[in-house]
Amino acid sequence: MRFMVLVKANEDTEAGAMPSEAELTAMGRYNEELVKAGVLLAGEGLHPSSNGVRIAFDGDKRTVIDGPFAETKELLAGFWLLEVGSREEIIEWVKRAPMESGELEIRQVFTEDDFGDAMSPELKEHEAKLRAQVEEQQRGK
Numbered sequence: 001m002r003f004m005v006l007v008k009a010n011e012d013t014e015a016g017a018m019p020s021e022a023e024l025t026a027m028g029r030y031n032e033e034l035v036k037a038g039v040l041l042a043g044e045g046l047h048p049s050s051n052g053v054r055i056a057f058d059g060d061k062r063t064v065i066d067g068p069f070a071e072t073k074e075l076l077a078g079f080w081l082l083e084v085g086s087r088e089e090i091i092e093w094v095k096r097a098p099m100e101s102g103e104l105e106i107r108q109v110f111t112e113d114d115f116g117d118a119m120s121p122e123l124k125e126h127e128a129k130l131r132a133q134v135e136e137q138q139r140g141k
Contacts, residue, residue, distance in 0.1 A: 002041065002083045002109035003090045009075035010102055014048045014068065026098035034082065039093065043080035081109070 019027070034040035050068035069075060084090045087108070094104050112119050112127065119127075 001086065001090075002081065002111075004107050004109055005080040005082060005090070005094055005097075006076050006105040006107065007045075007078035007080075008103045008105065009049070009072050009077040011072060013077035014050070014072050014075065016048050016050070023098070030096065030098050033096075034080070034093070039082045039084050041081040041083055043078070045078040046076055049075050 031040065031043060034043075048068065052067035052069065054065040054067075054069070056063040056065060082090060082093060084093065090106055094106055097104060112124055
């Protein structure tokens with residue numbers, strides 16, 4: 001099971017405050033544990049929303065909205081993508097994150113099976129080809 005762990009933004013992250021050496025060290029140790037356990041697929045911090053853009057869709061119309069965005073509590077400061085065996089396991093991993101304050105949100109990533117009959121054999125084959133292409137591109141970098 002794959003889960004995305006969403007790191008919620010706060011006033012400091014939105015102001016562009018960078019983590020201290022001690023915080024980076026603690027996060028590095030935690031990430032190393034995730035890697036050694038074989039559960040970390042990806043994880044990154046995000047720039048503040050002042051560097052972000054949203055695209056609003058209304059039929060054929062596309063509207064570009066430049067950041068910053070007002071509701072800090074609804075913004076993200078980073079993420080981890082983890083693959084574990086169960087909901088309980090992801091909760092245990094996330095409880096160990098080196099956070100002194102704030103909030104982390106856990107969301108399960110859909111799999112092909114979640115889409116039922118709408119995910120036809122042809123769509124499954126197409127998806128598999130795309131994933132293989134992405135993997136090949138990543139190896140080439």
